[in-house]
Amino acid sequence: MIETNHITYESLLLGNKNWVEKTLQENPDYFEKLASGQKPPILWIGCSDSRVPANQVTGTLPGEIFVHRNIANVIAHNDLNMLSVLDYAVNVLKVNHVIINGHYGCGGVAAAMSDKQFGLIDNWLRNIKDVYRIHKEEVDAIQDEEAKIKRMVDLNVIEGVHKLSATAIVQNAWAKGQDLQLHGWVLDLNTGLIKDLEVSCTSNVSFDKVFKIA
Numbered sequence: 703m704i705e706t707n708h709i710t711y712e713s714l715l716l717g718n719k720n721w722v723e724k725t726l727q728e729n730p731d732y733f734e735k736l737a738s739g740q741k742p743p744i745l746w747i748g749c750s751d752s753r754v755p756a757n758q759v760t761g762t763l764p765g766e767i768f769v770h771r772n773i774a775n776v777i778a779h780n781d782l783n784m785l786s787v788l789d790y791a792v793n794v795l796k797v798n799h800v801i802i803n804g805h806y807g808c809g810g811v812a813a814a815m816s817d818k819q820f821g822l823i824d825n826w827l828r829n830i831k832d833v834y835r836i837h838k839e840e841v842d843a844i845q846d847e848e849a850k851i852k853r854m855v856d857l858n859v860i861e862g863v864h865k866l867s868a869t870a871i872v873q874n875a876w877a878k879g880q881d882l883q884l885h886g887w888v889l890d891l892n893t894g895l896i897k898d899l900e901v902s903c904t905s906n907v908s909f910d911k912v913f914k915i916a
C-alpha cells in the first residue's frame with residue numbers, strides 16, 4: 703500500500719506552492735495560458751479510487767482532459783451529475799473522445815459482487831449488479847474468484863460505453879455529424895498499464911431500433 707502518513711492538509715498547500723514555483727521556472731506564462739480557457743479534446747469518466755487519477759496515469763497536464771469520476775465509473779441514466787458533465791463536454795467543449803476507464807482491483811465492483819449490505823452505497827452498486835444480471839452466464843462460468851471480478855470490471859466498462867451511446871446527448875452529436883468516439887479502457891494497478899477493451903463506438907448505425915433515437 704502507498705504510504706500516506708506524511709500527507710496532511712497543510713502538506714497539500716505546501717505541495718501546491720512548490721508545484722507553482724516549479725511550473726513557473728519551466729514555463730513562465732503557464733498560468734496565464736491556463737487561466738485564459740480550456741479546450742480539452744477528451745472526456746474521461748473514471749473511478750474515484752485514489753490510485754487512478756486521469757492526468758497522472760495518461761501523462762497529461764491540467765487543461766488536457768475533462769474529468770468525471772465516481773465510485774466504480776458507473777454510468778447511470780438518472781445521474782444528473784454525469785449527464786451534465788457529458789452534455790458540457792460534448793456540446794460546449796466539443797470533445798472528440800469520451801473514455802470510460804475502469805481498473806482492476808476496483809473495490810466498488812468487488813463490493814457489488816458480494817452478498818453483503820454496505821449501506822447507502824448499495825443503491826449505487828446496484829447498477830453493477832445489473833451488469834452481472836446481463837452477463838451472468840459468462841461471469842458464472844469463470845471459476846477463479848479474482849478472474850471473475852476482473853471480468854466484471856471489463857463488463858462494467860463495456861456496459862457503460864453502451865449506456866453512453868444510448869444517451870440523446872451522444873446520438874444527437876452523431877446525427878449532427880460531430881466527430882465523437884466512445885472508448886472503454888481498463889487500467890491494471892499491478893502494472894500501471896491501460897488496456898483498450900476495443901469496444902469503441904462512433905455511430906448508432908448498428909444499433910437495435912429501440913436504442914437508435916436520433
Ligand code: ZN
Pocket residue numbers: 749750751773774775805807808809810811
Ligand atoms: Zn474503483
